[in-house]
Amino acid sequence: MNLITVKPELHRFDSCREFAEMFQIGEKDFILASKSTYLKHFHDLNTGAVVAFKSDYGPGEPTDLMCEAIMADVEKSGCTRIIAIGGGAVIDIAKVLAVSDGNTMDELYAKAPALTRKRGLVIVPTTCGTGSEVTAISILSRVRLNTKLGLVSPTLYPDSAVLIPKLLEDLPFSVFATSSLDALIHAMESALSPKANAVTRMFSYQAVDMILQGYRAIAEQGPDARIALLEDFLLASTYAGIAFGNAGCAAVHALSYPLGADRHVPHGESNYAILSGVIRKYRQIKTDGELAVLGEKIAAALSCAPADAFDALETLLENILKRKPLREYGLTEADLVTYTDSVLANQTRLLSNNFVPLTREDILDIYQSLY
Ligand SMILES: [Fe+2]
Incomplete structure (x- = not known):
């Protein structure tokens, strides 16, 4: 009987710079972030990563339609690692980006849990709630069903969860x-x-x-x-x-x-x-x-x-x-x-x-x- 699975490596840093250096963030990374946090703490680090803001794709809780728009941009970027810096909405979308391969969300839900990991996945939570940085589930609003549904697959475990307490001060x-x-x-x-x-x-x-x-x-x-x-x-x-x-x-x-x-x-x-x-x-x-x-x-x-x-x-x-x-x-x-x-x-x-x-x-x- 399996008692517990703790998959991602867990890291903690005092500063965003230490994190960026340790993880060698660069141009093969696709950062999905909440805009205000990124601009305040990461913009000046000039990592060279491709950056997208969740708010550019829609307000509020993540939907399947929002995910599909971001998936298309990740595909175009050619990036090999997804870095999420944000709250539950950003994290849940980032997990899907790590497994997306030109599929629609309906196709991913139909295939789960047999999803295949396409990119690396690093999660930096900026709220103290979701716990999603250490789980293998992504919760999205299914617009056509008018409810939220969990997408569950072992491949949704991040590779690394990164705790930077300073980010919560805002x-x-x-x-x-x-x-x-x-x-x-x-x-x-x-x-x-x-x-x-x-x-x-x-x-x-x-x-x-x-x-x-x-x-x-x-x-x-x-x-x-x-x-x-x-x-x-x-x-x-x-x-x-x-x-x-x-x-x-x-x-x-x-x-x-x-x-x-x-x-x-x-x-x-x-x-x-x-x-x-x-x-x-x-x-x-x-x-x-x-x-x-x-x-x-x-x-x-x-x-x-x-x-x-x-x-x-x-x-x-x-x-x-x-x-x-x-x-x-x-x-x-x-x-x-x-x-x-x-x-x-x-x-x-x-x-x-x-x-x-x-x-x-x-x-x-x-x-x-x-x-
Ligand atoms: Fe919850």
Whole structure:
């Protein structure tokens, strides 16, 4: 039985220059970056690499159509290595660029997991959320299906993941909040997954503890307290990535995808909108087992009684981001039924990792409880 796979080499640098020199970035490299980060930290390094900005291809979360446009430009460039410098959207597109060979996205999804690696792949995350730098999955909006779907293949593991904590200093608090909430949810969902084991849970629970300790500092001292803790948050995000890359995410992500794709809600925010409803439903069905262990870990981090852990967690998270009821995203009650059917039709990969099985009625009830 395989307990854990950690594929990419993991690197950490104080400066972008050290990274560029160590990785000998040059004209055979195709850098896909978020524009502001690139201009501030990499432009003056004059690496000679071909550079493209994600924002030139479209706003917001990555779509299959956006990917196809960038794939065409990579093909023309003749580059042999992809370097992603950005948040989840940039990273997820870069993974596809490393395996694309003139295919459409529909063809890649149809072939997966049997994809072939065409180019090298180096990932530099600039948020503290996705954990995607250490996973073999790329999540894209399928425009024609109106939901998000994971493209999964062992060939999507990057060759190298590069942590440069300094890059996170530019993150506005709102992006810090949504991305770190995503990491916390990766850690919680992977801890509760039936595919988890003692090794993957070590990463999950370490991430839960680091993120909650950081959130306590922010709640007590204000948003600027995060600056001294950015390396912790970046590491926690990577730990959570290792955990969910092996044990999987589950219902929170599954129920959040239709909201994210349909209403263009940032991924961490749409997950956060769903989290409390899923945990409440789990607790209605089963309170012991790993959910009790997770409650104890949260209680230890928040210095409260285990029985109060999930309520205390909700209170703490409200300090980081105000949770909006689903109606405030413009949904109707009929949309909740449509979303439920979409989850059941498209997200079986994630639903199989639920702490306890959820029925159609359970899923609809979760949405309604959050409305
Ligand atoms: Fe996520």
